[in-house]
Amino acid sequence: MISRDEALAIARExxxxxxxAFDVTLFEFDLGYVACLVEPVAAATDGPPLPPPATGYPRAVIDRESGEVSQWPSLPWQTIAERYAQRRAAEGRFPPDVRHVLEQAGWFPGRDASAAVDHWMVRFADELAGLECPPVARAALVEFGGLRLPQFGRSGRPGGGFMSFIHPTRGGVVTDAARDFAEEFDNPVYPIGNNEDGPSELVADAQGRVFMLHWADYFFVGPDIDSAIVKLIRGGPMAEASDRDW
Structure with a gap:
């Protein structure tokens, strides 16, 4: 366990x-310490008020158990502590290669795009009419909405395969295939994104199962949202939905 004095020494390093040549201020929370760089307080002058002395500088978190240092943006220390706790809780949720792609795309544990999702649903209300959004689909949109997820190519690097776009996207939304799928398989689904292959629609059902609706066929991507995210990023063969092995 790292004591406050030890954390302060690490923060100063x-x-x-x-x-x-700034001082360091520590804020303690359950999992460690948030370190903030603080400028020396300048003498009061006439004119507009100066920003707080710690504004604009990066923060660091010193883990209480390991002493590991991670750098964070200039946010209130309470926000950083909350996000650090969410990050720790999400460890192991995704494989390291997939998590790296997600973080590069803008994802982080606790991400909430509710406002954008609500706006998207209102904007495309006519196109989405008659399609019920199950809670698991909305949760996926709220957490991953707006992200562009590159796929690993043959070189083993992201960007060599087909990109996936999670709604809300800059483009519109197409629901014809989703309606056809629901009728053919007696399994209502809701649009959650699209993929460059085809292009295709990405949809989820009430159980969280994800399907890719390609013009050539319908495919089963994964039994839940997280598994589908891994498959979309890593690529690889998908079972045909007609196999009903889902």
Missing amino acids: WADERRV
Whole structure:
């Protein structure tokens, strides 16, 4: 366990690496300490008020158990502590290669795009009319909505395969295939995105199962949202939905 004094020493080493002559302030929370760089307080002057002395500088979290340092953006320390706890809780949820792609795309544990999703649903209300959005589909849109997820290509690097786009996207929404799928398989689904292959629609049902509706056939992507995200990023063969092995 890292004591406060040990955390302060680690934080000062972190600050020294940035070659800044600022002081360091520590804020303690359950999982560790948030370190903030603080400028020396300047003498009061006439004119507009100055920003807080810690504004604009990166933060660091010193883990209470390991002493590991991670750098964070200039956010209130309470927000950083909350996000760090969410990040720790999500460890192991995705494989490291997939998590790296997600984080590069803008995902983080606790991400909430509710406002954008609500706006998207209102904007495309006519296109979505008659399609019920199950809670699991909405949760996926709220967490991953707006992300562009590259797929690993043959080189083993992201970007070599087919990109997936999770709604809300800049484009519109097509629901013809979703309606056809629901009728053919007696399994209502809701649009959650699209994929460059085809292009195809990505849809989810009330159980969280994800399907890719390609013009050539319908495919089963994964039994839940997380598994589908892994498949879409890593690529690989998918079973035909007509096999009904889902």
